[in-house]
Amino acid sequence: MSARAYRGRFAPSPTGSLHFGSLVAAVGSFLDARHHKGVWLVRMEDLDRTREVPGSAAAILSSLEAFALHWDEEVIYQSRRTEHYAEALQQLLAADLAYPCSCSRKAIRQRAEIGPEGPIYPGTCRSGNQPDIATNSIRLVTQDRDILIEDRVQGLFRQNPATEIGDFVIRRVDGYHAYQLAVVVDDAWQKITDVVRGADLLSSTPRQSYLQQLLGLAQPRYLHLPLAVDRSGRKLSKQDQDRPVEPKDPVTTLLSVLAFLQQPLPPERPESPEALWQWAIPRWRTEPLRGTSSREL
Ligand code: GLU
Numbered sequence: 001m002s003a004r005a006y007r008g009r010f011a012p013s014p015t016g017s018l019h020f021g022s023l024v025a026a027v028g029s030f031l032d033a034r035h036h037k038g039v040w041l042v043r044m045e046d047l048d049r050t051r052e053v054p055g056s057a058a059a060i061l062s063s064l065e066a067f068a069l070h071w072d073e074e075v076i077y078q079s080r081r082t083e084h085y086a087e088a089l090q091q092l093l094a095a096d097l098a099y100p101c102s103c104s105r106k107a108i109r110q111r112a113e114i115g116p117e118g119p120i121y122p123g124t125c126r127s128g129n130q131p132d133i134a135t136n137s138i139r140l141v142t143q144d145r146d147i148l149i150e151d152r153v154q155g156l157f158r159q160n161p162a163t164e165i166g167d168f169v170i171r172r173v174d175g176y177h178a179y180q181l182a183v184v185v186d187d188a189w190q191k192i193t194d195v196v197r198g199a200d201l202l203s204s205t206p207r208q209s210y211l212q213q214l215l216g217l218a219q220p221r222y223l224h225l226p227l228a229v230d231r232s233g234r235k236l237s238k239q240d241q242d243r244p245v246e247p248k249d250p251v252t253t254l255l256s257v258l259a260f261l262q263q264p265l266p267p268e269r270p271e272s273p274e275a276l277w278q279w280a281i282p283r284w285r286t287e288p289l290r291g292t293s294s295r296e297l
Helices: 020-035 056-066 082-094 105-111 179-189 199-215 250-260 273-283
Strands: 007-010 039-044 098-101 137-140 147-151 155-159 168-171 194-198 221-225 227-229 294-296
Touching (some): 007 194, 020 039, 020 194, 020 227, 020 250, 039 056, 082 098, 082 168, 082 179, 137 199, 147 199, 155 199, 168 179, 179 199, 194 199, 199 221, 250 273
Parallel strands (some): 007 039, 194 221
Antiparallel strands (some): 098 137, 137 168, 147 155
16 A cells, blocks of 8 residues: 555445445444544535435444444535535536536437437437537546556456447536536545445446546545345345344344444354454455355345
8 A cells, every 4th residue: 555644435425324234334444443442434415405315424323333333533525515526517617618508308218229228318419409418417528548556356357438328427417516517526536545445336326436537536446345245136225124234232232233344253252343343444455355246245
């Protein structure tokens, strides 16, 4: 690892309480940060107020505390940082790297080919009559070239955003800045050196890397943890009632997260989550996870 002082983060969206999959991301990012004697931050990704479940941000933070996942510095809330995203957006618009788009979803579906992430935006509004900026979505101009990500667990990941995704939305028609833009602005602002999160976000990483290049921001290292899936290969979501995270018995839950992450287990049951971390932090290894993008629970 480089000499830059390690800064990691856990960035939950408050769309429900902590579930097993998000606890895996919290634990993986925490262990990696603490193993490297780094700082570990929590950022509440509450940009999209329409998806927010009232009370879930506070519930997530109290679950983290119950698991002795103690964060450093103040929790930041994306909903309070709109001006930072607006500034980045202005920078992209001023450089002609972004443009307003009035295409409806239906119109896009009718014209677009389907890529790995859904319809590939066919570039309809990229040139010609540009619609009003204030009342439409804003898309980023993509370039037809591969972006390579060297992931610490998943290895080399390659994506051509232009041919696989198309120009993507960085501010939505309802005025909310998109996740891809906000995450890049915040990772840079918080000086994050290492992003550790679930493998469902691996395919977003080239878009984030591209945005970092355009905005002149440093690129963190990436580590995408295996995703917890059910028997049919479906990602566990916050809606899954069958796998609630139980902070009332934190040690049992944390032992199952360690087992999921293929970490060694203590010979005796630790008395507290703190004792469990004392055991697990020095023994954190990413090698057993190499190349694993999902694991059944
Ligand atoms: N807020 C995102 C989520 O809960 C995670 C974003 C990230 O870690 O980059 O899925």
